[in-house]
Amino acid sequence: MPIEILMPALSPTMAEGNLAKWLKSEGDAIESGDVIAEIETDKATMEVEAVDDGVIGKILVPAGTQNVAVNTPIALLLEDGESADSLSDRKSSNKVQPQAYEEANKKEDSPAMSSEQIVGQPTGAVIENRDILYAQGAVIEPPPFDEAAFFTDTKELSVREALRDAMAEEMRADETVYLMGEEVAQYNGAYKVSQGLLDEFGEKRVIDTPITEHGFAGMAVGSAMNGLRPIVEFMTWNFAMQAIDHIINSAAKTLYMAGGKLGCPIVFRGPNGAASRVAAQHSQCFASWYAHVPGLKVIAPWSAADAKGLMKAAIRDPNPVVFLENEMLYGQSFDVPTDENYVIPIGRAKIERTGSDVTITAFSINVGKALKAAEELAKQGIDAEVINLRTLRPLDRWTILESVKKTNRIVSVEEGWPAAGIGAEIAALCCEHVFDYLDAPVTRVCGKDVPMPYAANLEALVLPQSDDIIAAVKKVCYVD
Amino acid sequence: MVSAKETSSKEERNENSTTNLSIDKLKKFYHDMLLIRRFEEKAAQLYGMGLIGGFCHLYIGQEAVVTGITSVQKHQDTVVTTYRDHAHMLACDMDPKGIMAELTGRIDGYSRGKGGSMHMFSLEKNFFGGHGIVGAGTSIGTGLGFAHKYKNDDGVAIAYMGDGASNQGQVAECYNMAALWDLPVLFVIENNKYGMGTDVSRSSAGQLYRRGEGYGIPGEQVDGMDVLAVRDAAQQALNYIRSGNGPYILEMMTYRYRGHSMSDPAKYRTKEEVSSMKDERDPIINVKSILLEMDVEENDLKEIDKEIKSIIKESATFAQESPEPPLEDLWTDVLVESK
Numbered sequence: 045m046p047i048e049i050l051m052p053a054l055s056p057t058m059a060e061g062n063l064a065k066w067l068k069s070e071g072d073a074i075e076s077g078d079v080i081a082e083i084e085t086d087k088a089t090m091e092v093e094a095v096d097d098g099v100i101g102k103i104l105v106p107a108g109t110q111n112v113a114v115n116t117p118i119a120l121l122l123e124d125g126e127s128a129d130s131l132s133d134r135k136s137s138n139k140v141q142p143q144a145y146e147e148a149n150k151k152e153d154s155p156a157m158s159s160e161q162i163v164g165q166p167t168g169a170v171i172e173n174r175d176i177l178y179a180q181g182a183v184i185e186p187p188p189f190d191e192a193a194f195f196t197d198t199k200e201l202s203v204r205e206a207l208r209d210a211m212a213e214e215m216r217a218d219e220t221v222y223l224m225g226e227e228v229a230q231y232n233g234a235y236k237v238s239q240g241l242l243d244e245f246g247e248k249r250v251i252d253t254p255i256t257e258h259g260f261a262g263m264a265v266g267s268a269m270n271g272l273r274p275i276v277e278f279m280t281w282n283f284a285m286q287a288i289d290h291i292i293n294s295a296a297k298t299l300y301m302a303g304g305k306l307g308c309p310i311v312f313r314g315p316n317g318a319a320s321r322v323a324a325q326h327s328q329c330f331a332s333w334y335a336h337v338p339g340l341k342v343i344a345p346w347s348a349a350d351a352k353g354l355m356k357a358a359i360r361d362p363n364p365v366v367f368l369e370n371e372m373l374y375g376q377s378f379d380v381p382t383d384e385n386y387v388i389p390i391g392r393a394k395i396e397r398t399g400s401d402v403t404i405t406a407f408s409i410n411v412g413k414a415l416k417a418a419e420e421l422a423k424q425g426i427d428a429e430v431i432n433l434r435t436l437r438p439l440d441r442w443t444i445l446e447s448v449k450k451t452n453r454i455v456s457v458e459e460g461w462p463a464a465g466i467g468a469e470i471a472a473l474c475c476e477h478v479f480d481y482l483d484a485p486v487t488r489v490c491g492k493d494v495p496m497p498y499a500a501n502l503e504a505l506v507l508p509q510s511d512d513i514i515a516a517v518k519k520v521c522y523v524d
Numbered sequence: 525m526v527s528a529k530e531t532s533s534k535e536e537r538n539e540n541s542t543t544n545l546s547i548d549k550l551k552k553f554y555h556d557m558l559l560i561r562r563f564e565e566k567a568a569q570l571y572g573m574g575l576i577g578g579f580c581h582l583y584i585g586q587e588a589v590v591t592g593i594t595s596v597q598k599h600q601d602t603v604v605t606t607y608r609d610h611a612h613m614l615a616c617d618m619d620p621k622g623i624m625a626e627l628t629g630r631i632d633g634y635s636r637g638k639g640g641s642m643h644m645f646s647l648e649k650n651f652f653g654g655h656g657i658v659g660a661g662t663s664i665g666t667g668l669g670f671a672h673k674y675k676n677d678d679g680v681a682i683a684y685m686g687d688g689a690s691n692q693g694q695v696a697e698c699y700n701m702a703a704l705w706d707l708p709v710l711f712v713i714e715n716n717k718y719g720m721g722t723d724v725s726r727s728s729a730g731q732l733y734r735r736g737e738g739y740g741i742p743g744e745q746v747d748g749m750d751v752l753a754v755r756d757a758a759q760q761a762l763n764y765i766r767s768g769n770g771p772y773i774l775e776m777m778t779y780r781y782r783g784h785s786m787s788d789p790a791k792y793r794t795k796e797e798v799s800s801m802k803d804e805r806d807p808i809i810n811v812k813s814i815l816l817e818m819d820v821e822e823n824d825l826k827e828i829d830k831e832i833k834s835i836i837k838e839s840a841t842f843a844q845e846s847p848e849p850p851l852e853d854l855w856t857d858v859l860v861e862s863k
């Protein structure tokens with residue numbers, strides 16, 4: 045049967061074009077790759093190349109024809125041994141394809157599907173995957189975990205030591221885990237978090253990198269794809285902006301782009317947020333940046349126990365994890381369970397203080413400030429519940445919302461800027477799910493919407509302080 | 525020690541290269557390059573019919589590069605490249621049906637329709653993508669090499685990049701680290717003379733193959749239109765790397781006949797430039813004429829043409845008949861499921 049040569053599209057949006065010129069005539073033998081015609085749109089002129097060998101049997105659309113619809117047959121090609129006679133009784137063999145094209149084009153215009161429509165597809169299967177339910181916006185109970193049971197036997201550790209111990213334990217257990225970053229090996233870490241790791245694991249597994257965040261982050265991603273489990277330390281998260289392309293485009297998206305065939309188990313860690321008096325370029329919270337990204341898990345621990353249990357979870361997790369530490373917390377000490385199986389499920393918040401009048405959510409260093417505020421508030425007769433979020437993606441919506449149902453008031457605390465921040469997300473969640481329970485507007489205590497100033501008095505104004513939290517709580521409780 | 529060599533240095537290698545070559549090997553080159561060319565032509569046709577969308581970057585003209593290199597690579601070696609990746613997957617022996625079905629966005633595509641032309645992977649065939657960010661594949665490739673060394677598996681990572689990509693900061697960062705740590709990485713710069721519409725002379729100072737000199741990485745410029753020259757250079761580079769000497773840079777001087785992607789009419793170069801490459805330097809015609817000189821029957825080659833034609837036809841049909849992914853696939857594969 046003769047092959048139909050169709051009017052091609054130059055781009056996905058092109059619907060029709062002009063057939064400017066034929067470079068071959070009926071009876072000409074052509075080979076795959078030969079230029080046979082020129083077509084043009086208002087944007088460009090392009091050559092049409094033959095995809096099959098044969099002889100041009102008939103030209104169906106003459107040169108100079110305007111507005112030829114894409115996929116219209118423009119000529120017929122006779123294959124080896126076919127004669128021109130076969131042209132008369134031809135049936136269009138390409139019905140399917142133009143239709144497919146139209147459909148493809150139609151879809152572009154139709155409105156985006158809402159999640160409900162998709163969830164409602166008759167798949168027959170009940171979705172049990174927590175991550176999928178989370179992505180669809182579901183509020184689900186966090187993974188079960190009897191945390192208190194681990195606290196029967198504890199040891200006091202600084203956050204710094206807890207992080208180191210977590211990495212060391214996981215490196216002992218799994219040969220493929222390695223640590224890389226600037227100053228992590230011989231110097232034992234710019235903030236001494238990797239103290240002793242070089243001595244124990246050697247330079248094969250504890251690696252000092254040059255100051256090339258973009259390159260070594262990408263390298264670590266490649267090594268994760270090829271069977272290793274890297275821990276990448278950024279001296280601080282401020283410098284990871286040079287590497288953010290690999291964190292998001294390479295690490296977070298690969299599994300999806302590969303249809304599930306190839307993942308990237310990797311931990312990116314380092315101190316995040318304001319340190320002390322280091323000004324704008326070295327003081328910034330990246331929590332909301334990474335919490336925005338599907339394909340990542342984002343953790344921000346407060347206590348040494350959080351740091352230990354969540355670092356171990358992060359290293360074991362088969363997905364890319366962003367682990368946001370805090371320099372000001374490294375030296376603070378807490379009770380940490382001695383059991384090496386203390387691994388906190390990612391996605392589980394912790395109620396650090398129960399209360400009935402108001403919910404305060406915080407993460408990282410602000411959990412301490414919130415607890416201090418709660419103590420002061422208790423003296424004034426306000427009983428605050430303090431939730432340590434610990435994981436920012438997936439956020440423990442359940443624990444937050446259940447708390448609000450009980451207290452009817454919520455104040456979100458974070459160091460980052462207010463716009464599109466973690467507090468903004470929590471406010472939206474409350475509006476969507478517990479609007480009728482609220483007795484006061486959801487209120488945010490955030491870093492001020494300015495770059496970090498250097499002067500001590502101005503810096504203090506930028507960062508949320510316990511007094512700011514107290515004031516916000518009083519406001520939502522209508523107390524002055 | 526380090527040396528950066530120009531094309532001329534390989535003339536001697538080439539002399540005995542044809543004589544040592546069996547007809548079967550040459551036929552295999554012919555087959556593999558033609559498969560790529562016909563695959564790409566078919567992709568262009570399906571694109572023209574609206575069955576493939578978005579960006580679609582064709583490899584037509586550059587076939588000798590990936591074919592020559594892959595021919596001397598070992599099964600444990602890993603490969604990573606850019607968005608111009610169909611040929612690299614075919615060369616890695618991935619199934620043309622699965623590649624074409626990914627181009628049409630169907631369930632039987634390598635990424636179940638979620639990656640498209642620029643993003644496919646195969647752990648089985650050690651192919652690590654398919655990356656859309658210019659330069660990113662080079663860092664990832666360096667990491668593949670890092671893992672080879674860590675696991676001590678005698679593998680080499682082959683990281684392809686374009687001439688445009690070679691100017692990325694992360695490429696320099698990776699040259700440094702690869703040399704510093706003697707990583708088994710073959711950096712291949714496919715210099716097809718253009719990064720989109722920018723002639724390499726307008727984007728790049730100096731010689732690309734010499735960019736490793738400061739780090740102690742040997743580099744070589746190779747006629748990338750000549751599959752035998754490519755093979756010989758790659759063999760030498762891989763031997764060097766596999767012996768534990770660290771990375772190597774090969775700059776392949778090649779040419780793409782088509783536009784950067786499907787919607788590029790390529791007005792930035794003359795018709796004469798394109799046709800002189802096609803007529804005088806075409807890698808497939810070159811091999812074909814060597815074969816004919818060696819008294820291979822034209823008909824023998826016709827058989828190969830026929831076989832390829834049917835493979836391509838089959839993959840095009842497959843790619844059109846394979847269903848679109850089910851809607852619930854939207855949600856899967858964002859994260860590896862938590863236990």
Ligand SMILES: Cc1ncc(C[n+]2csc(CCOP(=O)(O)OP(=O)(O)O)c2C)c(N)n1
Pocket residue numbers: 606608656657658659685686687688689690714716718719720784
């Ligand atoms: C970081 C980045 N910047 C810009 C682009 C857009 N872009 C895609 S391909 C390309 C040209 C690359 O040229 P080259 O590296 O020579 O590869 P070739 O396309 O010639 O194979 C550009 C600018 C991109 N994908 N990523």
Ligand SMILES: [Mg+2]
Pocket residue numbers: 686687688714715716717718719720
């Ligand atoms: Mg180029």
